[in-house]
Amino acid sequence: MALVGAGGMGEVYKARDTRLERSVAIKLLPTELAERPARRARFEAEARAISALSHPHICTLFDVGDAIVADTDSSEPKRVQFLVMEYLEGETLDDRLTRGPLPAKEALRFAVEIADALDHAHRERIVHRDLKPSNVMLTPSGTKLLDFGLAKDVAVDPTASMATLSYDHRKLTAEGTIIGTFQYMAPEQLEGKEADPRTDIFAFGTVLYEMATGRKAFEGNSQASLIASILAGPAPSIVLAGGEGGEANVALKALDHIIERCLAKDPAERWQSARDVKLEMEWIARGGTVEAASRSTRRRIRPREAAAWTLAIAALAAAGTLAAVALRHAPKEITRFIMEPPVGMEIGVPENKTRLAVAPDGRKLVFAAAKGGNQQLWVRALDSLTAEPLPGTEGAVSPFWSPDSRFIGFFSPSDGELKKVEATGGAARTISAASMDGASAWGPGNTILFSQYRDGIFKVSAEGGTPTRVTAIDKARGEMNHYWPTFLPDGRHFLYMATALGADGLRATPSVYVASLDSSDVKLLARMHSRMTYARPGYLLFVQDGALFAQSFDTGTLSLTGEPTQIADMTGYVRTLGNGAFSVSDNGVLAYLGSDDHACLVWYDRLGRATDPAWGPQNFGTIRISPDAQRVAADVVDRRTGTADVWIYDIARGVPIRLTSDVTDQSQPMWSPDGGRVLFRWERIGSPDIYAKAIGTGTEELLVGDPDPLRPEDFSGDGRWIVYAKNTRQTGSDLWLMPMTGNRTPQAFSATQFEEASARFSPDSRSIAFVSTESGPPEVYVAPVLEPGNRKRISIGGGTAPRWRGNGRELFYTTPDNRTVMSVAIELGPSLKAGLPTRLFSVSPSISHDRARNVAYDVWPDGQRFLVGVPAGEPSTSRITVVLNWQEELKQRVPTR
Numbered sequence: 001m002a003l004v005g006a007g008g009m010g011e012v013y014k015a016r017d018t019r020l021e022r023s024v025a026i027k028l029l030p031t032e033l034a035e036r037p038a039r040r041a042r043f044e045a046e047a048r049a050i051s052a053l054s055h056p057h058i059c060t061l062f063d064v065g066d067a068i069v070a071d072t073d074s075s076e077p078k079r080v081q082f083l084v085m086e087y088l089e090g091e092t093l094d095d096r097l098t099r100g101p102l103p104a105k106e107a108l109r110f111a112v113e114i115a116d117a118l119d120h121a122h123r124e125r126i127v128h129r130d131l132k133p134s135n136v137m138l139t140p141s142g143t144k145l146l147d148f149g150l151a152k153d154v155a156v157d158p159t160a161s162m163a164t165l166s167y168d169h170r171k172l173t174a175e176g177t178i179i180g181t182f183q184y185m186a187p188e189q190l191e192g193k194e195a196d197p198r199t200d201i202f203a204f205g206t207v208l209y210e211m212a213t214g215r216k217a218f219e220g221n222s223q224a225s226l227i228a229s230i231l232a233g234p235a236p237s238i239v240l241a242g243g244e245g246g247e248a249n250v251a252l253k254a255l256d257h258i259i260e261r262c263l264a265k266d267p268a269e270r271w272q273s274a275r276d277v278k279l280e281m282e283w284i285a286r287g288g289t290v291e292a293a294s295r296s297t298r299r300r301i302r303p304r305e306a307a308a309w310t311l312a313i314a315a316l317a318a319a320g321t322l323a324a325v326a327l328r329h330a331p332k333e334i335t336r337f338i339m340e341p342p343v344g345m346e347i348g349v350p351e352n353k354t355r356l357a358v359a360p361d362g363r364k365l366v367f368a369a370a371k372g373g374n375q376q377l378w379v380r381a382l383d384s385l386t387a388e389p390l391p392g393t394e395g396a397v398s399p400f401w402s403p404d405s406r407f408i409g410f411f412s413p414s415d416g417e418l419k420k421v422e423a424t425g426g427a428a429r430t431i432s433a434a435s436m437d438g439a440s441a442w443g444p445g446n447t448i449l450f451s452q453y454r455d456g457i458f459k460v461s462a463e464g465g466t467p468t469r470v471t472a473i474d475k476a477r478g479e480m481n482h483y484w485p486t487f488l489p490d491g492r493h494f495l496y497m498a499t500a501l502g503a504d505g506l507r508a509t510p511s512v513y514v515a516s517l518d519s520s521d522v523k524l525l526a527r528m529h530s531r532m533t534y535a536r537p538g539y540l541l542f543v544q545d546g547a548l549f550a551q552s553f554d555t556g557t558l559s560l561t562g563e564p565t566q567i568a569d570m571t572g573y574v575r576t577l578g579n580g581a582f583s584v585s586d587n588g589v590l591a592y593l594g595s596d597d598h599a600c601l602v603w604y605d606r607l608g609r610a611t612d613p614a615w616g617p618q619n620f621g622t623i624r625i626s627p628d629a630q631r632v633a634a635d636v637v638d639r640r641t642g643t644a645d646v647w648i649y650d651i652a653r654g655v656p657i658r659l660t661s662d663v664t665d666q667s668q669p670m671w672s673p674d675g676g677r678v679l680f681r682w683e684r685i686g687s688p689d690i691y692a693k694a695i696g697t698g699t700e701e702l703l704v705g706d707p708d709p710l711r712p713e714d715f716s717g718d719g720r721w722i723v724y725a726k727n728t729r730q731t732g733s734d735l736w737l738m739p740m741t742g743n744r745t746p747q748a749f750s751a752t753q754f755e756e757a758s759a760r761f762s763p764d765s766r767s768i769a770f771v772s773t774e775s776g777p778p779e780v781y782v783a784p785v786l787e788p789g790n791r792k793r794i795s796i797g798g799g800t801a802p803r804w805r806g807n808g809r810e811l812f813y814t815t816p817d818n819r820t821v822m823s824v825a826i827e828l829g830p831s832l833k834a835g836l837p838t839r840l841f842s843v844s845p846s847i848s849h850d851r852a853r854n855v856a857y858d859v860w861p862d863g864q865r866f867l868v869g870v871p872a873g874e875p876s877t878s879r880i881t882v883v884l885n886w887q888e889e890l891k892q893r894v895p896t897r
Contacts, residue, residue, distance in 0.1 A: 205262025608841020
């Protein structure tokens with residue numbers, strides 16, 4: 001091994017991995033510090049932090065461990081800890097900056113890559129805490145973010161010695177030399193406060209400043225004066241640092257604003273996510289106008305460098321004010337941009353609820369986003385870079401706006417009520433009791449329409465009152481339910497979609513009708529698998545095969561005219577009930593969610609190390625390993641239809657085959673004890689029932705049917721029971737047992753006012769592990785099959801998705817955020833005993849198709865490895881695409897009325 005670097009956090013050697021024939025970097029905790037618990041803990045924190053990250057601009061960790069080595073200064077061997085990482089060719093950004101500021105094109109590219117790496121780390125709930133030029137490597141393939149030694153739970157002590165806080169020995173040469181790390185620390189770090197992602201954003205601002213100017217953002221003649229400058233001094237200006245006046249000075253002001261917000265003393269005044277900063281910088285890169293400057297110096301930006309930045313900043317300035325200017329001046333061109341949810345939040349596309357709504361005046365969006373199973377409404381103005389949560393909307397779904405854009409209506413499933421709240425905040429007010437199914441619409445006459453499960457469309461005053469029926473389910477037409485009411489411009493007519501069964505008893509193509517508040521007459525408008533929404537000045541919007549279309553609509557004759565025109569592709573969509581994830585304002589603002597959430601199935605060991613790839617990328621939902629551990633059953637969602645089919649994957653041969661194929665959803669598979677059949681949820685005739693299909697013959701059988709929606713959970717190993725979840729209007733999700741021998745009459749296992757789901761039989765078939773909200777947040781419980789009241793809580797601090805080890809002596813589950821796999825020792829018997837939960841590893845599991853209870857992972861029978869669905873990229877269903885003036889293109893091709 002050859003020593004290539006050393007510092008307060010360890011020594012780095014270049015070595016050769018002889019097994020895989022590659023160069024690696026080995027980082028050792030210095031021997032003289034190995035006995036110091038704090039330093040050793042910091043070293044272990046780095047290992048934990050890096051192991052949870054997989055990103056092209058973050059240094060890859062291959063292995064971590066310890067070894068006994070001979071000590072040349074002593075006869076006693078010593079134990080050393082080490083990390084094995086990828087070996088990077090190149091130079092640090094710190095070394096590059098000794099030659100002066102970076103050309104504009106390079107600086108922007110590096111800034112985007114660094115911000116992207118930080119965003120990935122922050123989404124994994126990891127804060128770097130020590131971002132600086134010496135921890136950024138410039139390689140032929142781009143930047144690499146290094147050294148997570150201060151990451152996560154390791155606090156930074158601002159009173160620590162210079163040797164502890166500095167990683168660069170060149171800056172430790174004489175008294176009065178400024179310590180590098182201090183110059184990149186945020187005020188809250190220096191004050192000993194808790195760091196969060198905004199701490200890294202401050203450091204990013206100092207690094208970006210240095211890339212643009214070649215100088216430090218904060219300087220001082222002593223350590224004390226440097227700290228004072230960071231804590232209280234004004235944010236530096238790159239305009240002043242550049243020293244040029246006139247046109248160049250004006251152009252640099254836009255970039256100055258980006259850095260100024262990064263360097264705000266109060267974290268609340270900074271950019272709130274690295275994603276926001278990244279998107280700002282990407283506007284420049286996409287403009288294609290950035291040209292590298294040919295000459296620069298360490299201390300100032302010369303005219304040619306400023307000229308390159310002038311072109312870049314012009315694009316940046318335009319992007320930074322795009323939404324607000326568009327709303328005021330209505331430019332005659334289509335503009336698209338992306339809005340991300342808050343860090344760590346997810347926006348799903350469910351079958352029968354909406355998650356997104358644009359205000360009628362086009363100035364704000366409201367969306368329902370979840371994190372760790374906890375969902376809430378968020379509001380974001382189009383001219384803002386951050387979203388704000390709406391207090392009192394916990395668990396809310398299907399948000400909708402009042403015509404004046406002042407109020408937001410929503411449904412609260414936990415309360416069984418329709419509510420409203422001011423968009424600026426305040427207490428939520430109950431409108432009426434409701435068992436809403438689908439979405440709601442708020443008309444100009446202060447009338448709200450909503451659909452009730454299997455009961456048609458109802459109306460109620462926005463001021464409150466008793467709902468009255470507007471439409472009735474037509475049994476003669478085979479109708480099952482009415483969904484998606486939406487008002488037409490006159491405030492009296494409205495659209496809705498009716499689902500129905502055909503003459504063959506199977507689902508028919510839904511029908512979209514025009515109805516009126518003043519009459520019981522309805523008019524058939526179209527037959528299609530999509531809800532329809534009116535958009536001014538005269539269109540109906542709908543989804544077909546995952547693409548969003550617009551078609552002219554005559555409000556006089558209440559009929560469609562012309563041909564549909566596609567206006568967006570890859571729109572979030574679930575075909576079964578026609579739910580398209582889009583919303584439109586009265587003044588030409590369109591917003592929609594994406595539909596591409598691909599994941600890869602990857603094998604992990606108990607330390608969280610990825611050992612082998614399995615299958616992907618696909619949009620996976622449930623994954624189940626067969627009883628003989630030879631195959632995997634998985635449901636794979638079609639991104640065009642939003643519906644799933646069941647596939648079987650041969651582990652040894654690496655070959656997938658399709659088991660089911662239908663236009664309706666066939667999902668959530670589980671195996672029969674002998675592995676000969678796969679059970680799954682199928683929306684074949686109305687509500688989802690539980691079917692079984694033989695692997696060899698393909699014979700299908702209805703096992704459990706019910707008017708209420710069902711979801712298969714598990715099949716006992718002795719073949720006696722099926723446990724399944726049933727959703728009812730009265731109690732939500734409950735667990736039921738179906739005996740598979742004798743009198744096959746379902747019996748309740750746990751049917752309470754709380755939510756119960758995610759059930760798994762123990763290997764001896766005598767107990768069931770399941771999830772319940774009876775104590776508040778979801779927790780994992782175990783109860784005997786025949787004595788469900790004799791339950792024992794297993795998880796601590798929340799838990800979901802229980803999985804048994806094959807011998808029944810260990811139970812695994814994930815934390816509520818679905819990112820950490822926990823383990824609990826179990827002793828089954830007359831009196832169940834459970835140990836304390838311990839953490840195994842953290843990953844970013846895929847949660848597909850808005851199945852919040854379904855974490856895509858399963859456990860090998862010996863409990864030594866885990867099959868996990870890992871996202872192949874950022875989930876597009878959580879990204880909101882906003883389109884301004886979307887109808888301008890249609891004016892040239894589609895006649896309007």
